[in-house]
Amino acid sequence: MSKKKINVAVLMGGNSPEHDVSIISGTEVAKNLSREKYIVKKYKIGRRQNPKGGFFQKIEADVVFIAMHGPYGEDGTVQKYLEQAHLKYTGSNSKVSSFGMDKIKSRKIFKKAGLTVPKYVTIKAVRQLEKVWQKLKPPVFVKPNFQGSSIGATKVSLKEELEPALKLARKFSDEAIVEEFLEGVEITGAVLGNKRPKALPLIEIVPKKEFFDYEAKYDAKLTNEICPAKINKNLAKKAQTAALKAYKSLGCRGFGRVDMIIKDDNVYVLEVNTIPGLTPVSLFPKAAKAVGLSYSQLLDKLLMLALER
Numbered sequence: 619m620s621k622k623k624i625n626v627a628v629l630m631g632g633n634s635p636e637h638d639v640s641i642i643s644g645t646e647v648a649k650n651l652s653r654e655k656y657i658v659k660k661y662k663i664g665r666r667q668n669p670k671g672g673f674f675q676k677i678e679a680d681v682v683f684i685a686m687h688g689p690y691g692e693d694g695t696v697q698k699y700l701e702q703a704h705l706k707y708t709g710s711n712s713k714v715s716s717f718g719m720d721k722i723k724s725r726k727i728f729k730k731a732g733l734t735v736p737k738y739v740t741i742k743a744v745r746q747l748e749k750v751w752q753k754l755k756p757p758v759f760v761k762p763n764f765q766g767s768s769i770g771a772t773k774v775s776l777k778e779e780l781e782p783a784l785k786l787a788r789k790f791s792d793e794a795i796v797e798e799f800l801e802g803v804e805i806t807g808a809v810l811g812n813k814r815p816k817a818l819p820l821i822e823i824v825p826k827k828e829f830f831d832y833e834a835k836y837d838a839k840l841t842n843e844i845c846p847a848k849i850n851k852n853l854a855k856k857a858q859t860a861a862l863k864a865y866k867s868l869g870c871r872g873f874g875r876v877d878m879i880i881k882d883d884n885v886y887v888l889e890v891n892t893i894p895g896l897t898p899v900s901l902f903p904k905a906a907k908a909v910g911l912s913y914s915q916l917l918d919k920l921l922m923l924a925l926e927r
Contacts, residue, residue, distance in 0.1 A: 632667070632668065683921065809865040877891070
């Protein structure tokens with residue numbers, strides 16, 4: 619007797635600066651889900667469309683695969699609608715997703731968990747700029763507080779560049795975060811699991827541009843990604859421990875990717891991506907491949923973790 623197929627709804631797109639990447643992620647997910655195991659239905663949400671609860675109440679599926687990045691898809695909004703519709707879904711719950719997107723809130727949680735984060739200040743208005751130089755020295759990074767994929771982020775080397783950088787960041791978020799520039803080894807730690815999550819091999823990121831910006835994240839020619847990272851075993855263990863601690867401190871489930879910088883043997887946690895990219899050049903599938911998980915097997919694992927809820 620053949621096993622009953624699982625109905626999977628794949629959500630992608632949305633009214634977010636990361637719409638295009640989300641469509642690529644979602645398309646790859648839908649294409650690589652085994653038709654022997656799953657009945658797959660794609661839901662493409664338009665650029666100017668942010669559906670409300672009624673849209674999700676109409677979805678008929680055993681599990682929803684969220685392939686949406688950025689605000690609305692990754693910030694807890696979609697997750698809340700799915701919870702109200704009593705639908706199981708991949709990734710972290712609505713509260714955790716909101717914390718993951720909010721750099722200020724998440725860094726407070728990381729510090730409370732004993733993790734090290736870069737020095738930073740938060741800014742809401744141009745008149746507050748002076749406080750940046752009271753705490754930090756150039757160069758600094760200016761980022762929107764509530765955004766992903768380095769959208770709206772600027773590296774500032776001169777004081778006069780700070781105001782335009784802040785104005786750019788505030789196009790994407792009411793509040794900006796200005797952090798110290800740490801010249802070190804940029805790494806990312808993929809984590810997989812629910813109650814007993816495991817850290818996958820670290821990936822070292824060597825951008826060919828000035829920093830790992832939006833363009834470099836999604837163009838394989840602009841970045842060298844080394845897996846496993848070329849760092850010594852002790853540092854690698856330290857960074858994987860930090861990634862797991864960051865993941866657990868937020869209460870993540872399913873999967874997540876923790877961005878970090880190593881400088882002078884110290885591991886600095888930047889943020890947790892609660893819905894990492896799943897495009898052909900994305901980092902999470904690369905880390906999974908390093909432990910023998912093919913792309914399709916990774917998708918199977920994520921769906922099984924979602925069905926455990």
